[in-house]
Amino acid sequence: MTHKIAILGASGYTGAELIRLIAQHPNLEITALSGERKAGMEMAEVFPHLRHMSLPRLCRIDEIDFSQIDLCFCALPHKTSQEVIAALPGDLKIVDLSADFRLRDPADYEMWYGNKHAALAQQEEAVYGLTEFYREEIRGARLVAGTGCNAATGQFALRPLISAGVIDLDEIILDLKCAVSGAGRSLKENLLHAELSEGYNPYAIGSTHRHLGEFDQEFSKLAGRPVKVQFTPHLIPANRGILATVYVKGDAQAIHDTLAAAYADEPFIQMLPFGEAPSTHHVRGSNYCHIGVAADRLPGRAIVFAALDNLTKGSSGQALQNANLMLGENEEEGLTMAPLFP
Amino acid sequence: MTHKIAILGASGYTGAELIRLIAQHPNLEITALSGERKAGMEMAEVFPHLRHMSLPRLCRIDEIDFSQIDLCFCALPHKTSQEVIAALPGDLKIVDLSADFRLRDPADYEMWYGNKHAALAQQEEAVYGLTEFYREEIRGARLVAGTGCNAATGQFALRPLISAGVIDLDEIILDLKCAVSGAGRSLKENLLHAELSEGYNPYAIGSTHRHLGEFDQEFSKLAGRPVKVQFTPHLIPANRGILATVYVKGDAQAIHDTLAAAYADEPFIQMLPFGEAPSTHHVRGSNYCHIGVAADRLPGRAIVFAALDNLTKGSSGQALQNANLMLGENEEEGLTMAPLFP
């Protein structure tokens, strides 16, 4: 059975990544692609790498007949997304890739994003989209909120450890490195090749990055008490990939055992042997997440590493994984391609 | 029906690329992987990006029971390849990725590669592996010689033009740019990141590159008289991709029409609209080749551009495309993934 798919915001990187992935899916058919500013254009003009595919032209959202759509991916900017989704049919299955429906408490949303939420009804029904931990809720959900790419990476490293109580909850430091496509296709000076290439710098320093809202919400929920981590993201001079280096206090072997047990049956989470660390180059273009654990020379301290592709497992791949669940498809369908190396 | 596959030289980039592609193929099963120096190792140690796959350990070639193999890919270095293939069963289907069986005339081989050919019997039966132009021969072949990655790119730009007689055969200049993975995983100073990144240089200058042997052979055969092109390759500070900029004399529109007609039914060759040029970024990781044509301001001159991924369409993708034909499979199977962008 073929499911008809719409992608809103198909002129951005996560939109293009969805198309790349869906092209490998036997049971999904792309029926509508929106891009307000580029409406009327062929996808081959907007993304020449999709030239070989037969795709609908970009259109405006109001041109789409949603009664013909089985599931809609929203790859729109924050804030725009909630306005658009509030106006979509109330029974349309939606996977939202923006930040708009990730935080359960509207006050948290307002604190981190600076504006009042404009789709509170939808926000209330939204399910947090970290597949491996919300699988059953996602299966029955109408609206799934894709996680932040940084937030996904940190959570893969930490959730089982917080649940199992094997680390000190007040001493978690997340030093994270993210490639440039995480910032999207926006025209900003610091995203220019000449500024970024051959350089390296932190940003959102002092634990001010918005993805902390997700960490706070999820880690505190797991622990049953407030958990606040330190989080410093850095910009890697590369196009894809996130590496989280997480400093924790606890027994390294117990930490590795806990993660290995938690992910033993997860197809997309690969545990490395104890003492080994992953590389972003080894997950690029794929839906896999590699996790490693090492003991520090200081007793009682460990480092957990998690690597994934921000556009795939961190965003569009996760979105497709969730859509598979919502549509009753095999969760792995369209997502098993190996990473591109080199 | 499942075909059992062996890959000899699986510890190099073209070997890893074959595994990546075959993983998407429903009817091929990797049964043996050789790597002499790394025999006994798991592929996850040699190529951590393949960690999620269930693959045989690397072994020595002499450990493989070829009676159980339906088709063997040889991704070995030049010269080694001919020695190995001469010793393999005479009825084993083989796709060779090295340079050893590309040149029909042993004297040409010796001139370009510097040594006497050691497998003349096999060389005689080998079919040149440029799929789009040798499809029928490949279908019936036992041994197919994969083309050079630069040679493939240049031929896609030029073959239909030479056949159609729409360009001056004595005035062809191939200015070619190739990414670093074309040189393989060998430890050479000029392939170090610190030497290559932020730099750009030509090599094999003066039309001395070995792939000229293929150009001379194929273009002269097409024209029915000797054709010798100028060919200058350059090293791009990037991992994958070849762009050929071909300067020709002829009518640009006729050139575009000729190419468009020749490739109208080819699934992997994409013609761009007249006056547009391709980018290597738009074919990366895929089996597609993008071709563009522009008229120069000087009357009677045109530029033809061809872009492909040296590891995919230029090597392992082409090899799988040929294997599909040899095995009676759909030619496109395992090869339709979209390029990775960004």
Added chain:
Amino acid sequence: MTHKIAILGASGYTGAELIRLIAQHPNLEITALSGERKAGMEMAEVFPHLRHMSLPRLCRIDEIDFSQIDLCFCALPHKTSQEVIAALPGDLKIVDLSADFRLRDPADYEMWYGNKHAALAQQEEAVYGLTEFYREEIRGARLVAGTGCNAATGQFALRPLISAGVIDLDEIILDLKCAVSGAGRSLKENLLHAELSEGYNPYAIGSTHRHLGEFDQEFSKLAGRPVKVQFTPHLIPANRGILATVYVKGDAQAIHDTLAAAYADEPFIQMLPFGEAPSTHHVRGSNYCHIGVAADRLPGRAIVFAALDNLTKGSSGQALQNANLMLGENEEEGLTMAPLFP
């Protein structure tokens, strides 16, 4: 004796490069820096790499007292530059880095740049700034027009050959590769890291690039008859550097001899031994230009390679070299730093 210097347009890459170079000059003192949109800002905010220097704040052009300035560099966009320069004091020494005063014939300017020239008086007195070939005129000039970076590279490869008559003037093909900083600090999608890195593409195809205006003017002047070259620029995924690969017809050894003789006493032009080719990595950040010549396998054909740093020898370094001449300083002052490698 200290010369007081103003730089107009100091918030762009060529402005910053001028500051970097002038910092090594014992007799120049930066007195004023303009940047209309960033007026009032400290340079450390605009270019943090200049943080250690004691520099004037950015101001508006109309805030500068030009009576206190000995020489003014204009690093403004095309078209803006001519309007600004028309309004500056008529006796102020100026080195302009824009395209506005490069073409001697106002009709040529209008053809290539699309607008009528707005400072014809100044254009008439301007001297073309390719130092090695206009040294005496520059010494006495009030207004010098810096060459295009591509135009400089191609001319270094070709001028002595055209003058000496050792190549066929109707068969010159310039295949040029330029790094991304040549496009400046402008916010364009194709200059984003995610678009450019790991990619490679031609642009301005069909000999439509504006620097052809300079080639036509200068080569025709040298030859005493119209000379029109083919010129295809490509974008290198790197920050700095231009490589010109020039296909010519003539005797390779005579070509090398001619270039070696022409540049024997030039401090910034380095001839490579016959048969060797340069790399942009070996001139990066310096004012040096490396030139190589190789014979093609086809008799009577040669390839000339020239490499330089587009921001230094191709723009700001050339500008300082010219300023040195105009101020009676040693031509090499501030310009002898070695390239940055790796």
Added chain:
Amino acid sequence: MTHKIAILGASGYTGAELIRLIAQHPNLEITALSGERKAGMEMAEVFPHLRHMSLPRLCRIDEIDFSQIDLCFCALPHKTSQEVIAALPGDLKIVDLSADFRLRDPADYEMWYGNKHAALAQQEEAVYGLTEFYREEIRGARLVAGTGCNAATGQFALRPLISAGVIDLDEIILDLKCAVSGAGRSLKENLLHAELSEGYNPYAIGSTHRHLGEFDQEFSKLAGRPVKVQFTPHLIPANRGILATVYVKGDAQAIHDTLAAAYADEPFIQMLPFGEAPSTHHVRGSNYCHIGVAADRLPGRAIVFAALDNLTKGSSGQALQNANLMLGENEEEGLTMAPLFP
């Protein structure tokens, strides 16, 4: 007065960087360059970017007449360096760039480097080369041991804080990112462009990197009691630059004040305004180190960032700074060039 200089190990990156810097020094003259395996070659063959310079040919060490040398830089590999230096004249001024003389206790050396020290007499007289903190000792030293590039970066961030007692000495985490030239010009698979570019990974995980020997020695000496930090280096896909992200417990404002006071008169250490972070791109190719401090959202926690160029301030620039002191030259001579950006 001109000082005659020898550089041993001039065919590596730190050797080439020394030449680049010395070229800007008015009072140093390079008299001898050694390179055992490349003895007899011109530097233009080994490092074409130095082609414009007039330099001695590479020779073997035993060909150098050290009685004519005022100061010798040793840019040799670890272990080789101590053997060579043990055999040099006992009154020759030496700046060693290797790890051989950094650790005061031979047992520490053996623990971190795995072999017994072979030049104990020289080791005893060696002075640790972190200029800003050993200035007076260096002025009078015969043999100065250049610091590790990572070790220098971490110490710039931390030394004043440990001295002032404003941070918790048992809770220091150094998450460090280093570009690839830090690993030298050695032929290793993980340093290939195809392996490193577009990837990102940690190495020497679990606080096992040899530069910890320096941190332990220096921080414990400053504190008057053992101090052991956690230290995780990562490889940046870039050629130059180190960024240290240091997680500490203490008052962020007091930390910034302490660093600002400590470095107020240091020409090469630039403090950023409170709350700002540096980028490696803004120090590239220069001898400057940029330091920033931010308060974390968690009270009592701060992050200190330090960025420098591993080949310049982290190695060869530091070495020249020390040589200036040893020779009675102005400490900044030859080292004031601005960073190369972009």
